[in-house]
Amino acid sequence: MHEHTPRRTTHPVPLSRAAAAQVREFRWILRRFLDDLPGAFDVAVVSSDGLLLGRTCAATAPESTLIAPLAGGLAALAQAASALNHSGPVERTILEMEHGILAIVSISDGSVLAVAANSSSDRAVLGYQMTRVVRRMGRVLTPELRSTLRDHAVSEA
Template sequence: MRRRGEAGRRRGPRGSSGDLATIVSGVASLTTAASRLTDGGAVRQTMVAMDEGALMVMAIGDGSLLGVHAVADCDMGAVGYQMGLFVGRAGHVLTPELRSELRGAMSARW
């Protein structure tokens, strides 16, 4: 079933951010296993294209991942480019410790 926002655009994923994080981790694990099996080297980016959107996963560098859910009609090249810029600019700051601290702060708000 398609969910539409106010302007008729498709909204984000149905599940929680935790569910999406689990899926991103699973996709990354599968592609890493495929790369090892085929001697493909490090996986830098993975895209899952679907009828109603896409899921893009990019390695940050410390074992962390950036996952983005995008609508089907977006410019996938631009999304990938912006993800790369973000990882290049902020990836070194997004340590597991900082992410845990931010997650705790957000949990306290709700």
């Protein structure tokens, strides 16, 4: 005999007012961060297991949903390199390309903030602003909100 496993519904349960307010605040933080960061065109928060928790992008951003797997993969590689070298926790990973930058910063809960920006972006400003928003994200990204974000689409263009 097979045990009956409940199926996950394709329509999530409607959010409570409190949960909806948390999601709105999370989205607002991402959007405000993107708007205030010169040269950035895509911002995402990715859970420690590689799931996209939230994303916002500029109208000029390439139409791609690859930022989550790229950020998750790069974060995992950086963590493996750190473990191999006994270097301690990874704070930041920067991938510099001819025409762009992908910067990844760890958030206290194990998730990461990923920012795609133009190659002309000021790296010092990018690093400073990412550190500031990560501190704020660490306070906002509660276990309850992470669960809500996993169950509901939070990406916005």
